[in-house]
Amino acid sequence: MPPSTPTSDSALVAESDELHRRVQSFIATSDPSAGSFDALACALARHQVRHVTPVRRLFASAGVDPSFITRAEEIPALPTEVFRLRRVAPATARDDARVFRTSGTTTGQSGAHPMRRLDTYREGALAWGRQMLFPDVANLRKVALLSDEPRAPHSSLTFMVARFAEALGGDASFHWDGTSLDVDGLEHRLAGGPALVAGTSFAFVMLLDALGGRPLPLAAGSRVMQTGGFKGRTREVAPDALRTRLAACFSLPVASVVAEYGMTELSSQLYQPGVRDGDASYAYLAPPWLRVTAVDPASLAPLPPGAEGLARFVDLANVDSATAIVTMDRIRVDDEGRIHLRGRHPGATPRGCSLAIEPFLETDG
Amino acid sequence: MSRHGSDDDDEARRARVISLLTVARDWADRSHPRGRDLRVALRAHSPLSAEGRELALQRHLETIDRVSPDELDRFLARGRAHRADEVHVLLAGNVGTAALRAIAFALACAPRVTVRPSRRDPALARAIAAVVPEVHLVSCLTPAATHGVHLYGGDTTLDDLRRLPGRHLHFGSGFGVAVLSDDRGRRDANAVAEDLVAFDGAGCISPRVILAREPFAALERLHAALSASAVPRGPLTDHDRVALARARTTLQVVGTWREGPHHALGLDPTPTAPFLLPALRTALVLPLEVADASWFSHRKLTVIGGDGPTADALAAAAPHARRLRLGTMQRPPFDGPVDLRPFPVVVDAPTPRP
Numbered sequence: 001m002p003p004s005t006p007t008s009d010s011a012l013v014a015e016s017d018e019l020h021r022r023v024q025s026f027i028a029t030s031d032p033s034a035g036s037f038d039a040l041a042c043a044l045a046r047h048q049v050r051h052v053t054p055v056r057r058l059f060a061s062a063g064v065d066p067s068f069i070t071r072a073e074e075i076p077a078l079p080t081e082v083f084r085l086r087r088v089a090p091a092t093a094r095d096d097a098r099v100f101r102t103s104g105t106t107t108g109q110s111g112a113h114p115m116r117r118l119d120t121y122r123e124g125a126l127a128w129g130r131q132m133l134f135p136d137v138a139n140l141r142k143v144a145l146l147s148d149e150p151r152a153p154h155s156s157l158t159f160m161v162a163r164f165a166e167a168l169g170g171d172a173s174f175h176w177d178g179t180s181l182d183v184d185g186l187e188h189r190l191a192g193g194p195a196l197v198a199g200t201s202f203a204f205v206m207l208l209d210a211l212g213g214r215p216l217p218l219a220a221g222s223r224v225m226q227t228g229g230f231k232g233r234t235r236e237v238a239p240d241a242l243r244t245r246l247a248a249c250f251s252l253p254v255a256s257v258v259a260e261y262g263m264t265e266l267s268s269q270l271y272q273p274g275v276r277d278g279d280a281s282y283a284y285l286a287p288p289w290l291r292v293t294a295v296d297p298a299s300l301a302p303l304p305p306g307a308e309g310l311a312r313f314v315d316l317a318n319v320d321s322a323t324a325i326v327t328m329d330r331i332r333v334d335d336e337g338r339i340h341l342r343g344r345h346p347g348a349t350p351r352g353c354s355l356a357i358e359p360f361l362e363t364d365g
Numbered sequence: 366m367s368r369h370g371s372d373d374d375d376e377a378r379r380a381r382v383i384s385l386l387t388v389a390r391d392w393a394d395r396s397h398p399r400g401r402d403l404r405v406a407l408r409a410h411s412p413l414s415a416e417g418r419e420l421a422l423q424r425h426l427e428t429i430d431r432v433s434p435d436e437l438d439r440f441l442a443r444g445r446a447h448r449a450d451e452v453h454v455l456l457a458g459n460v461g462t463a464a465l466r467a468i469a470f471a472l473a474c475a476p477r478v479t480v481r482p483s484r485r486d487p488a489l490a491r492a493i494a495a496v497v498p499e500v501h502l503v504s505c506l507t508p509a510a511t512h513g514v515h516l517y518g519g520d521t522t523l524d525d526l527r528r529l530p531g532r533h534l535h536f537g538s539g540f541g542v543a544v545l546s547d548d549r550g551r552r553d554a555n556a557v558a559e560d561l562v563a564f565d566g567a568g569c570i571s572p573r574v575i576l577a578r579e580p581f582a583a584l585e586r587l588h589a590a591l592s593a594s595a596v597p598r599g600p601l602t603d604h605d606r607v608a609l610a611r612a613r614t615t616l617q618v619v620g621t622w623r624e625g626p627h628h629a630l631g632l633d634p635t636p637t638a639p640f641l642l643p644a645l646r647t648a649l650v651l652p653l654e655v656a657d658a659s660w661f662s663h664r665k666l667t668v669i670g671g672d673g674p675t676a677d678a679l680a681a682a683a684p685h686a687r688r689l690r691l692g693t694m695q696r697p698p699f700d701g702p703v704d705l706r707p708f709p710v711v712v713d714a715p716t717p718r719p
Contacts, residue, residue, distance in 0.1 A: 061617035
């Protein structure tokens with residue numbers, strides 16, 4: 001494989017800007033043709049091999065020559081753990097417009113996803129949000145069970161919801177201060193016309209607990225987006241049960257309560273199709289600029305439709321980091337391209353009192 | 366009168382422990398009928414290879430011949446502090462020989478010991494119950510509020526059982542750190558390899574992180590030492606293979622990976638934080654000068670192997686961790702439970718109804 005020589009900063013910026021332009025064009029036209037997706041994904045991978053050290057090392061260890069790849073599935077996928085251990089971005093941090101961070105609640109150590117530009121992330125989130133969350137209503141009140149941007153500048157979820165609020169017009173309200181939920185303010189804001197209520201699953205459980213079984217009916221046309229798990233929290237509620245309970249609490253059809261699947265390491269999101277299609281399915285849909293594949297957990301080879309494997313993502317909106325990543329989440333992709341979440345891969349067989357990887361990094365005290 | 370001038374109860378506790386350690390000599394001996402029977406039983410359950418099981422019995426099982434009088438005195442003194450009418454023990458799996466010290470400690474505390482063996486590795490507990498009349502096996506622990514409860518195992522299991530009545534001692538998950546010195550390169554590598562081969566590196570005192578001033582040289586020496594081991598790793602499950610593949614890819618991106626048929630080592634030359642490889646006879650090598658004692662969860666640190674300023678700094682941060690020579694990290698003195706971290710004591714056991 002020929003050596004990859006890092007180019008100058010100006011060349012990097014020009015190359016990156018051109019790729020951002022192409023990706024935004026792809027998002028705007030939602031061109032689903034596989035050829036252009038693959039060509040763009042491979043161009044991104046070549047850019048990343050030149051400028052992002054972990055991606056360059058990944059290609060080298062996999063023995064893949066970036067100049068010869070033509071299909072997205074040939075791009076080696078970066079394990080998400082690497083975002084906790086290395087900077088997955090061009091070397092200089094001075095050009096970072098924003099650094100999104102994982103919560104680190106499980107490991108005590110957060111992963112980071114530096115962004116040189118935020119507009120591609122914004123365009124992708126808005127384009128898919130318009131289709132999946134607010135395709136039918138132009139005027140929704142925005143209520144978030146989240147911290148606001150000044151309080152959570154590193155939260156990609158907060159960033160996305162704030163952009164939704166801008167796109168929908170009017171103010172958004174944020175009702176989580178990092179430790180507690182402002183239930184009174186939230187109830188006050190929810191009284192009135194149809195609302196988009198967004199928040200983490202954990203915050204919604206806190207709300208349900210605070211209401212103590214009391215319903216909080218929302219106006220017809222409202223919708224709820226919940227996301228995230230319960231890592232590091234004291235209490236978990238099964239996703240199906242939470243969806244049903246939220247629908248009952250807000251007096252909404254179950255289809256109007258949708259889950260979002262996103263992660264700091266991705267710049268694109270998946271949604272359940274309930275709001276758009278009126279379908280209460282638990283499967284998720286990815287936007288055309290995000291290709292999701294189930295891969296064999298050991299070999300990372302793609303699996304046929306219907307087979308269960310680890311989730312591999314090729315995200316065109318990950319322009320300056322790693323376009324292909326692989327998580328430890330198990331999924332099944334059905335014949336229609338819908339993604340079914342199957343929980344986390346358990347990792348190595350538990351071994352007595354040997355320490356699992358995650359508690360190792362818990363902070364003391 | 367005992368040589369310590371203590372009462373008969375102390376003598377009875379000593380007698381029970383000595384009796385168990387004496388029988389243990391038979392289990393360690395492959396030519397003894399008890400030793401043969403135990404080997405047959407271990408074959409059905411242990412995750413270790415045949416050679417790994419033999420190593421565990423011959424080298425790591427505590428027997429009366431391997432325990433000094435001074436160690437035994439300290440062991441009994443620790444037991445005395447936790448005396449009870451009855452002790453209930455939950456055993457962890459995988460380090461099959463650990464059942465002996467766990468049950469011995471319970472016998473040092475109480476005249477009656479009730480044991481729930483590990484489902485994955487019950488052989489030694491069954492063998493003990495067959496010859497020690499004070500030990501009784503059960504499938505479910507039902508302690509009274511005045512009883513002792515000794516729980517060994519993963520943190521989730523311990524959390525699940527923390528509301529059992531009784532006076533609890535918890536021995537949860539942990540890990541060991543080995544610190545390699547500058548001037549004993551190959552000897553240290555061979556010693557750490559011994560520590561890592563025992564129980565396939567899956568014990569709570571197994572070295573999972575290795576700090577070295579010359580990490581690349583240490584990695585290669587350790588890789589060579591482990592490659593020369595005559596003790597194969599136990600068979601891997603599909604999940605184990607996935608975890609190893611994940612670790613391999615990650616380490617190839619952030620550092621260097623060395624893998625043999627029965628071991629794997631990763632080196633992160635510029636770590637920003639430590640992490641663990643799956644407990645499959647693996648270890649992560651980190652440069653000594655970069656590693657920061659504050660990185661480690663000191664509640665989880667059970668053993669510090671080696672010496673020098675870094676080992677001293679770790680020990681200062683984790684004073685409960687055992688300090689052991691390299692090569693003996695899996696053979697701590699028989700002076701108490703293997704894990705000497707402060708025992709979390711459950712104080713919110715259910716209050717009896719009036």
